[in-house]
Amino acid sequence: MIRAILLFMCFSTAPAQPCEWFLPIRAEDRRSWEAVRLSGIGEFGLPRRARPEVPAHLHTGVDILRPGENYRDEPVFPAAEGIVISLRSDGPFAQVIVEHRCPGGNTVWTVYEHLAGLAVTVGDTVSPHRPLGRFMNREELNRFGWQFDHLHFEILREKPRPLAPAPKTPLRLFTPYSLECFSAEDLHKYYFDPGEFLASRWKRLE
Numbered sequence: 001m002i003r004a005i006l007l008f009m010c011f012s013t014a015p016a017q018p019c020e021w022f023l024p025i026r027a028e029d030r031r032s033w034e035a036v037r038l039s040g041i042g043e044f045g046l047p048r049r050a051r052p053e054v055p056a057h058l059h060t061g062v063d064i065l066r067p068g069e070n071y072r073d074e075p076v077f078p079a080a081e082g083i084v085i086s087l088r089s090d091g092p093f094a095q096v097i098v099e100h101r102c103p104g105g106n107t108v109w110t111v112y113e114h115l116a117g118l119a120v121t122v123g124d125t126v127s128p129h130r131p132l133g134r135f136m137n138r139e140e141l142n143r144f145g146w147q148f149d150h151l152h153f154e155i156l157r158e159k160p161r162p163l164a165p166a167p168k169t170p171l172r173l174f175t176p177y178s179l180e181c182f183s184a185e186d187l188h189k190y191y192f193d194p195g196e197f198l199a200s201r202w203k204r205l206e
């Protein structure tokens with residue numbers, strides 16, 4: 001009985017306050033960076049070499065590895081409450097952008113890429129306790145490539161750039177600055193270091 005009550009309490013978390021921040025992945029403590037493992041080239045600001053159709057650029061987010069061995073339905077969560085402003089659900093670059101209108105006029109945006117199984121749409125208010133979607137499953141990784149076996153996660157200081165929706169991606173209304181940061185100056189103009197940003201928010205709560 002006590003166990004049932006405890007389980008119930010775990011799953012009926014009170015609604016998050018606006019801009020109360022959490023890790024975007026499952027973890028014992030979602031208010032600590034401790035559980036985060038990045039891919040070998042997943043650090044924020046890491047120089048990325050040019051490849052066909054992509055110029056050399058700095059990595060504008062972090063590549064967070066799957067926390068464990070769940071290759072079926074490993075959830076990805078919004079990092080805070082917010083509103084979905086853009087979404088593409090096609091292929092390995094499936095992406096959700098959330099706008100967070102924080103108190104004091106401090107609006108920031110978060111980007112989640114390489115998602116599958118999207119559970120939200122544009123205009124939805126999202127909670128950090130409900131998944132946006134999930135990491136790709138084994139079958140999707142076999143199809144698209146195992147280089148996508150991570151969550152690309154960004155936090156933006158500037159509003160993403162509006163985009164005219166294309167027929168294949170009608171809800172892709174904004175795009176971040178992922179491929180246009182060529183210097184530290186560009187990077188810090190548009191982006192926060194996600195690890196530093198979250199740590200600073202959690203520190204305020206101590």
Ligand SMILES: [Zn+2]
Nearest residue numbers: 061062063152
């Ligand atoms: Zn990345």
